[in-house]
Amino acid sequence: MLTNSLKKLIPQCALIFILASLTCVVMAKNIDLSTLPARESVQLTIYNSQDLTLVRETRQISIKKGQNRLQFSWVNTKIDPTSVQIEFLSHPTAMNVSNTTFPHDKPQMLYWHINSSTDALATVEISYFTSGISWQADYSGIMDQAEKTLSMDSFITVTNHSGENYDHAQVRLVIGKINLVEQVNDLLGQAKDKSRRIRERKKAMRPKVARMLMSKSVGAYAIENDAVVMADEMIMAEKEVTKESLSEYYIFSIEGTESIPNQWSKRLRSGFAKDIPIDTIYRYRPREYGNMLARVLLFKNDKESSLGEAPLPKGRIQLYQKNNQGSLSYIADLELKYTSIGDQVELNTGQNPEIFFELQNLKNWRDNIWMRYRNGNYYRRIGDAHIKIDHNSTVAGWNEHSLFVQRIRNFTDQPIHVEIRRILSGDAVIRSQLAIKKHDFQSVDIKTSLAVGEQQELLYETLVKQGRNAKQSQIVLENKKISYPVW
Amino acid sequence: MVKQEKTMKYKTLYRVIALSVCALSTTQGFARIKLITLPVREHVEIQLENENTTIIEEERIVPLKKGNNDIDFSWHNTSIRPETIVFRVIDGNSDAHDNTHNNAKQNAKQSDIIKTNVISVSYPPNESALTWNVYADKNGTARVRITYAINKLDRKYHYIARTNSDETKMQLMQYIKVNNQSGESYLNAQMSTGMDHTIALPMGLDESQEFLNQSYEQIPIEKTYTVNASELGYRNRSQDKLNVYMHYHIVNDEQHNLGKQSLAPGKFRIYQQDKKGSSVFIGEDWGQYTAKEDEAKLFIGEARDIVVKRIIKRQKRQRINGNLYNWNVLLSYEIENFKDKPVNLIIEEDLRALRGEVFASRSNLIEWEIGKETSFSGQPLKKYTTGERVAYQISLPARQEGAKQMKLEKKLHINFKNEW
Numbered sequence: 001m002l003t004n005s006l007k008k009l010i011p012q013c014a015l016i017f018i019l020a021s022l023t024c025v026v027m028a029k030n031i032d033l034s035t036l037p038a039r040e041s042v043q044l045t046i047y048n049s050q051d052l053t054l055v056r057e058t059r060q061i062s063i064k065k066g067q068n069r070l071q072f073s074w075v076n077t078k079i080d081p082t083s084v085q086i087e088f089l090s091h092p093t094a095m096n097v098s099n100t101t102f103p104h105d106k107p108q109m110l111y112w113h114i115n116s117s118t119d120a121l122a123t124v125e126i127s128y129f130t131s132g133i134s135w136q137a138d139y140s141g142i143m144d145q146a147e148k149t150l151s152m153d154s155f156i157t158v159t160n161h162s163g164e165n166y167d168h169a170q171v172r173l174v175i176g177k178i179n180l181v182e183q184v185n186d187l188l189g190q191a192k193d194k195s196r197r198i199r200e201r202k203k204a205m206r207p208k209v210a211r212m213l214m215s216k217s218v219g220a221y222a223i224e225n226d227a228v229v230m231a232d233e234m235i236m237a238e239k240e241v242t243k244e245s246l247s248e249y250y251i252f253s254i255e256g257t258e259s260i261p262n263q264w265s266k267r268l269r270s271g272f273a274k275d276i277p278i279d280t281i282y283r284y285r286p287r288e289y290g291n292m293l294a295r296v297l298l299f300k301n302d303k304e305s306s307l308g309e310a311p312l313p314k315g316r317i318q319l320y321q322k323n324n325q326g327s328l329s330y331i332a333d334l335e336l337k338y339t340s341i342g343d344q345v346e347l348n349t350g351q352n353p354e355i356f357f358e359l360q361n362l363k364n365w366r367d368n369i370w371m372r373y374r375n376g377n378y379y380r381r382i383g384d385a386h387i388k389i390d391h392n393s394t395v396a397g398w399n400e401h402s403l404f405v406q407r408i409r410n411f412t413d414q415p416i417h418v419e420i421r422r423i424l425s426g427d428a429v430i431r432s433q434l435a436i437k438k439h440d441f442q443s444v445d446i447k448t449s450l451a452v453g454e455q456q457e458l459l460y461e462t463l464v465k466q467g468r469n470a471k472q473s474q475i476v477l478e479n480k481k482i483s484y485p486v487w
Numbered sequence: 488m489v490k491q492e493k494t495m496k497y498k499t500l501y502r503v504i505a506l507s508v509c510a511l512s513t514t515q516g517f518a519r520i521k522l523i524t525l526p527v528r529e530h531v532e533i534q535l536e537n538e539n540t541t542i543i544e545e546e547r548i549v550p551l552k553k554g555n556n557d558i559d560f561s562w563h564n565t566s567i568r569p570e571t572i573v574f575r576v577i578d579g580n581s582d583a584h585d586n587t588h589n590n591a592k593q594n595a596k597q598s599d600i601i602k603t604n605v606i607s608v609s610y611p612p613n614e615s616a617l618t619w620n621v622y623a624d625k626n627g628t629a630r631v632r633i634t635y636a637i638n639k640l641d642r643k644y645h646y647i648a649r650t651n652s653d654e655t656k657m658q659l660m661q662y663i664k665v666n667n668q669s670g671e672s673y674l675n676a677q678m679s680t681g682m683d684h685t686i687a688l689p690m691g692l693d694e695s696q697e698f699l700n701q702s703y704e705q706i707p708i709e710k711t712y713t714v715n716a717s718e719l720g721y722r723n724r725s726q727d728k729l730n731v732y733m734h735y736h737i738v739n740d741e742q743h744n745l746g747k748q749s750l751a752p753g754k755f756r757i758y759q760q761d762k763k764g765s766s767v768f769i770g771e772d773w774g775q776y777t778a779k780e781d782e783a784k785l786f787i788g789e790a791r792d793i794v795v796k797r798i799i800k801r802q803k804r805q806r807i808n809g810n811l812y813n814w815n816v817l818l819s820y821e822i823e824n825f826k827d828k829p830v831n832l833i834i835e836e837d838l839r840a841l842r843g844e845v846f847a848s849r850s851n852l853i854e855w856e857i858g859k860e861t862s863f864s865g866q867p868l869k870k871y872t873t874g875e876r877v878a879y880q881i882s883l884p885a886r887q888e889g890a891k892q893m894k895l896e897k898k899l900h901i902n903f904k905n906e907w
Contacts, residue, residue, distance in 0.1 A: 140573055157610075263612030269605065318571050320634070324683065327532055328573065328634050330542045353538075354749065354778045361874035365854045366905045371809045393809030395907045400852050402874065411749070411778035453780065487857050487867050487877065 037061050040123070043170040045251075046135045046158065048313075049177040053133040053162070055079075058125050063095060063116045072126065073109035077163040083129040086112055090123040132162035133260075135173050137270070137315035139336055143278070143297075145322055147414060150278045150299060154271035154312065156241075156252065160260045168257040175313045175338075176249030241270040243310035250310050276305040282355065284420040289348055293357040293418070297347040301339045312339040319349065355416065356409035362459075363403040363485040368469060372396040397468035403485055406458040410450040420446040424462055427470040431480040432460035441474055459483065506547055506633070507559040524550065529630075531673050533690065535642045535663065536681040538751070543673070544634045551579065551601060551623035558631075561616035565670035566638035574619055576603045579629030601627045639668040640690070644700075644753030646774060648785075650708065650735075652760050657706040657737065661750070664697040665690065682748045706744050709736040713833045714795045714820075717840030722789070729797050731790040731832075739777045750777040755785055793830060793883070796821040800898075802845045807905075814903040816845050817860060822895040824883040834863075835871060835878045836899060848906055858900030877901075 037059045045054040061070070072084065081102070088095040094117045101111040116122075136159070141152045156173060160166065242253045252270055260266050279298040283289060289296075297319075302308040319331040332349045339345045371393040379388045410416050422430070423443045430436060435447045450456055459482040465471070508524050526547040534542040549558060560572070579601030606620040623629070642665045649658045663680060665688070667673075672692040679685045680700050688696050713719065714729040722728045735757070740746040755774045758766040770788040777783040801817040818841075824830060838855050842848055853875055857867070863879040871878035881897065 138570070155608075157608075159610075258607070265610035267608035267610070267617075269607075316570060318573070320573065323536075325532075325679070327534065327544050327632075327679070328542065329534060330537045330540045330571070330636055333568075333571065333636075353776045356778065356781060364852045364874050366852070369811065369905060371811065373809075395809070395811055398905070402852070409778075409780070411780050484869070487872060 041170070042166055042168070043172065044133060044166060045172045045174060046133050047174045048135050049174075051131040051134065053130050054127065055130055055166075056125055056127040058089065058123055060121055060123050063091075063114065063118075063120055063122045065116055065119050067098075068114040068116060070112040070114060071109065072112065073106070074128075074164075075108045077108070078130050078132040078161075079108070080129040080131070081108065081110070083127075084110060085127050087125045087127070088122055089125050091116070091118065091120055094118045094120070095122060130162045130164070133158065133160050135159070137313035138267075139312075139315055139317035141317055141319045142328065143319065143321040143331070145324060147280050147297075147321070148278065150276040150297070151274045152272070152276060152307075152317075153269055154273075155267050156254075156270045156313075157265050157267040158258070158260055159265040160262055163262055165259075165261045167259040167261075169260065170256075171254040171258050171260075173252040173254075174249050175252065175311060241268070245310075252310070271307075271309070273306040276307065280414075280416070282352070282416055282418045284357070284418070286421075287423075292351045293355060295349045295352050297345075297349060299345050300342065301345060302342050308341050311341055311343075312336060312345065314338045317347065319347065352412065354411040356407065356411065358407045360405050360407065361402055362405055363487070365401045366398050367401065368397070368399040368465075369395060370397040370468060395467070397470075398466050399469055400464045400466055402462050402464075403482065404460055404462065405484075406446070406460075407456070408448070408450060408458070409455040410452060413452055415449060415451050417449050418447070420448075420458075422446065422462075424464065424475055425473070427465040427472050427474060429463040429476045429478055430460060431463070431478040432458075432482050433479060434458055434460060436460075436477055438475060438477065444475060444477070505559070505561050506549070507561075508549055508551075508556060526550070528675065531676045532685075533640070533665075533673060533676045533678045535665065535678060540636045541638075541640045541642070542634060543637050543640075544632055546577070546630060546632050548628050549631050550628050551603065551621065552626045553623055555606065556621045556623060558619040558621055559616060560619070560633065561614065562671075563615050565615075566640070566668075567615075567671075568636045568638060569615070569617070571634075571636040572617070573634040574605060575632045575634070576605075576621075577630040577632055579603055579623070579627055581625040581627035599627075601625050601629055603629055637669045637671070639670070641666055644751040646750075646753055646755045648735075648755055648757045649766060650757065650759045650769075652762060654710055654735075654759065655708065657708045657735070659703045659706055659737075659745070660699055661701040661753075662697055663700045664695060666695045667691070668693060701747060703745050703747075706737055710734070711736065711831055711833055712790055712793055713835060714797070715835035715837065716797055717837040718835070727796045727798050729795045731793045731795060733787045733790045735785045735787055736782060737785070738780075738782050740780050746779050749779055749781075750774060750783065752776045757785070757787055792825040793832065794821075794823045794825070795832070795834070799844065804846070810907045812906050814842075814846055814906060815858065816841065816901045816903065817858075818899040818901070820897045820899070822881070822883060822897065823892060825886055825892070827885050827888075829885045830883050831880060832883055833868065833871065833878055833880050834897070834899075835876060836901075837876055838901065838903075839875050841901065842903055845903075846906070848903075850906060854904045856902045856904060858902050860898055860900035862896075862898040 040058045040060060042055065042057040045056075047053065070086070072086075074081075074084075086097060096115055098113045098115050101113070103109055103111065136157050138155050138157065139152055140155070141150050143150050158171060158173075241255065244251050244253070254268060254270075258266060258268070276299045281296050281298060282293050283296050284293050299305055300307070301312055315336055317334050317336045319334060320328040321331050323329045334347050334349065336345060336347065372395075373393045380386065406420060408418060421439060421443055424430065425442050428442075430444055437445050437447070439445050446458065446460075448456060448458060461480070461482050506526055508526065526549050528545050528547055530546040532544045534544065558574075560574075562569075581599045581601055602624045604622045606622050609618045609620070610616075611618070642663050645662050645664070647660045647662070650656065665678065667690045670692070672690060672694075674689040674691070676688060676690050677685045678688050684700065686698055686700075688698060690696060711734050713732045713734065716729060719730045719732050722730045737743060737745065739750055752773065752775055754771055756771045757769050759769045760766050770786075772786045774783055774785060798819045798821075799816065800819045801815070803815040805813045805815060807813060818836065820834060822832065838853055842853060855877075857877070863881065865879075868878040868880050877899070879897075879899075881895070883895065884893065886892065
């Protein structure tokens, strides 16, 4: 038990950084003396659209004037070997990498040969891509009793399966879809035939955004806050998550540092919004929500909703409603789709059994029947003088009328708004005195509102032209009073 | 024996949902060796309101010290849905104040209330556990509520209905059976079944509890008899005798002594009082979800004392032009009531099925009209008549003792139009 726990403490696959302060260039030495400079800081930039994390770590190393050799190894981790880079932050002009060697006998290791014009304690930044670290957004929403407002917590959960422990790391999350031509995970374990492939990949493995991130001009982590808000936040010591946009992407930076050991997940609150005004609308849209009257909650990702600072990343939302005992009632577990700033969030919470919703076909009839005539056919019975003339005609075009009633009863304790989408293919007419609007060339939306306890019967007639009567694919709206049929 | 006891003890320990406060390092690290305190559940509520999801809300009092606190929550071998866990601090009092005092809240100054905040949640690998990192600005205790959804703690509704001897009034009792296979016991639980209705019931491990949730008296019932050749079928096909189904109709509103809440779906067992005062089981049916103000229809059984013979007397094709025809169909119903009470009979005809009996149509749409030879009085029943179904209601007089059995004949004349 104890040994197990201790094992967890020890990084399973440490990055070993060896400084060999020898001037010799030959590497065929099996006996080496090395020092292990620790990480000074580490920053993780996690992309959730791809299995990709950019790691930037700084270390301090003693560099001598002349040739220096640095060994960098990453056994049992998921680092992309083609992405490892070193930069000399403290002495950018005095030091440079003359060449990088990937030894033939050790797959997850490289040597940097460094030329320095001075003796110094240098701060270097090593950056690389790793796979196995991911993040996921999720939300927890609590509606008030009257279904008028929502308070919503946003969370981000970072999961580390990279094989490496990252202690006290600055964490930044990238929202958006970047393009990668190869998956980091696929690149692992392909240590053979390195030199050629690695050079090719080096060109290909740099997504545009990652390049921008590596440049020093972006990535201000701490954003100045309002003094008042700041004071409160400091008391509560909650991590601030700052959000900024970059090209087509958004970056969430978590204040301070986080330790995320290998195999662990960590969930942090990335935002909180109170009193978000919500609209509840009942929609019948079989293509979108299935064959039911769906209760859809709508709110906007904008300032009025105390949101709108950044897009809402895709994630699950657990929806609760406060009841009159102060407890929470469960509503649903739903998916919140990626929502841009200013855009509307739609949450389909499913059917409400307190609303009766039924579409009934009341009557059907045809008219405008057109026959197509051919040449008259003559028939004669064998053996007698009977002659029969038959008009050989067939039905060629007709109109089909259908009368529908949409019955809705509101048994809930709130007035409701209902939108019904009807799809009519072909050359169609819809007749009624209801509030009908065309949605597209073959569907219409019928809107209505019901008070508490109200029952409505919405009557309408559809006419679909068939055969040669059909001229266009369209819906024509006609205002006509429709009443119950007499059978 | 001793060994067995030990394993039992181990099992219960292992299954328990534990909440623990780590009093060790606040800088945490991720060592899983800890000294922990175990705050007990102060209050547990089991919510059965949501049809598909059972929610547990438990309240515990958690000691907090100034700074960062780790609160562990683990749920080994239970069916908690971890994604639904919500942690809320209801209120907190600092040590400077006497918490046990009744007026604690009133006396508590603003400065005595602990401000808390959940900073992060950590999920260790391969464990059903999580750790909340909670910041407190003072030493003291906080009342926290943990809410989560749990699987395998489900409920079923069933109903017992007792009707009086002439089947005009009904007594209805709604029972809830809660079955706990969740892997956790909730011994001080308050069950909430909606509409402010709670009941204190201990839920042990793998235990079921059944209780009476609602009881209604003197519910007026309407009784109907229905025939429908295609949906309900024939009792005797060769004799053309239809099945006659008997239904009870109840309306879930205050006028009908119901309407306190929606009736959840469940099995209805119906008993009737006989003349001696004891009750006889007369049938059962699955009740659908019945919202307030809505109507429920319960199928009780088949009536043998009402005989309905259905015959297609005539079918005739009339040519309009070319390949365009009308079809003329005449149906006859011979009805006899052998009961000593007058009854209401609903005759339904599915027109799509009837068209299929008479001829093969190429069209999906059914255009029909009621013909002149129809002998039912009045209009078709609006409630049951649609574009593909026609229904008529007739009242049958009671059988007269000694008199000749009365046989009623009704005709239904249907024109199927514009077929080709």
